[in-house]
Amino acid sequence: MSLPFLYVANWKMDFTHEQAISFCAQHVQDLQKMKSAQSEIVLCPSFTELDAVSNQIKNTSIQLGAQNCSRHRAGAFTGEISAQTLKKLGCSYCIVGHSERRQYHHESNIEIAAKVERLIEVGITPIICIGETAQEYENKQTKVILEQQLDLVFDVLNNFNNDAPIIPIAYEPVWSIGTGTIASQEYLAEIFQWLFKTVPTFTKGIEYRYLYGGSVNEKNASEIKQIPHISGFLIGSASRDFQKFKNIVS
Ligand code: PGA
Numbered sequence: 001m002s003l004p005f006l007y008v009a010n011w012k013m014d015f016t017h018e019q020a021i022s023f024c025a026q027h028v029q030d031l032q033k034m035k036s037a038q039s040e041i042v043l044c045p046s047f048t049e050l051d052a053v054s055n056q057i058k059n060t061s062i063q064l065g066a067q068n069c070s071r072h073r074a075g076a077f078t079g080e081i082s083a084q085t086l087k088k089l090g091c092s093y094c095i096v097g098h099s100e101r102r103q104y105h106h107e108s109n110i111e112i113a114a115k116v117e118r119l120i121e122v123g124i125t126p127i128i129c130i131g132e133t134a135q136e137y138e139n140k141q142t143k144v145i146l147e148q149q150l151d152l153v154f155d156v157l158n159n160f161n162n163d164a165p166i167i168p169i170a171y172e173p174v175w176s177i178g179t180g181t182i183a184s185q186e187y188l189a190e191i192f193q194w195l196f197k198t199v200p201t202f203t204k205g206i207e208y209r210y211l212y213g214g215s216v217n218e219k220n221a222s223e224i225k226q227i228p229h230i231s232g233f234l235i236g237s238a239s240r241d242f243q244k245f246k247n248i249v250s
Helices: 017-034 047-056 083-088 099-104 109-122 134-138 142-163 185-202 221-225 242-249
Strands: 005-010 039-044 063-066 091-096 125-130 167-171 208-213 230-235
Touching (some): 005 091, 005 208, 017 242, 039 091, 083 091, 083 109, 091 109, 109 125, 125 142, 185 208
Parallel strands (some): 005 230, 167 208, 208 230
16 A cells, blocks of 8 residues: 655744744644545654644644654753654654755755664654755766765664664755755656665665655646655745645645
8 A cells, every 4th residue: 555645844944933823823723624545744843842732733644753863862952852762742753854944054964864763762764865956966976975874874774674663765956955956857856766776775674755855836836746756845934824735745
């Protein structure tokens, strides 16, 4: 049986506390109606709204995700949030390795792999983001870069084997994030075909699902959904506008 299509709303730091709460207060019932056997919806607010949103979506099948977590289990790491805490707050997913974290917080592939490990240990599914920069795209280095970004993650996943959840890999060309520029259908089809064939060869007993992210909106969503092996979206700006998000899901 094929998996439901995964819609991950990455609210980034764009909602204030009030906006996040009011989005849920107004739309949770509609989101619940939009959710079907063919779709799974995950809301990823900032850390500070996780608890409130968790309460607001209680008794629905909408799921909660965080945008990041600490690579450490616990200890003297001022300002960090542990995977264990995220679990307690009700997160079933957590985004890791988003390009904004790699770029502005200099997150390395080593750190990202450690975060994947912390999350799986506590029963949270990591949504692992990968993607090439515009320069790397121009230089036709995409596949090499994606392999480098995943290499240490595969080592971690191989320690879990059958105990790991189905792992979502979100391919987001960095040059498509927040820019309105989307790669051609042919290019995306080639990359997703390659991911689908290549990724499972590096691990044993791990299942994957593949998400696309980068300027997904209500106009391009149905076309991108047709690309083989894409079974979810990581959506930034369009996920904060309920009508746009709804149009993408339906
Ligand atoms: P965008 O963001 O949809 O605004 O391009 C996607 C992302 O950052 O995950």
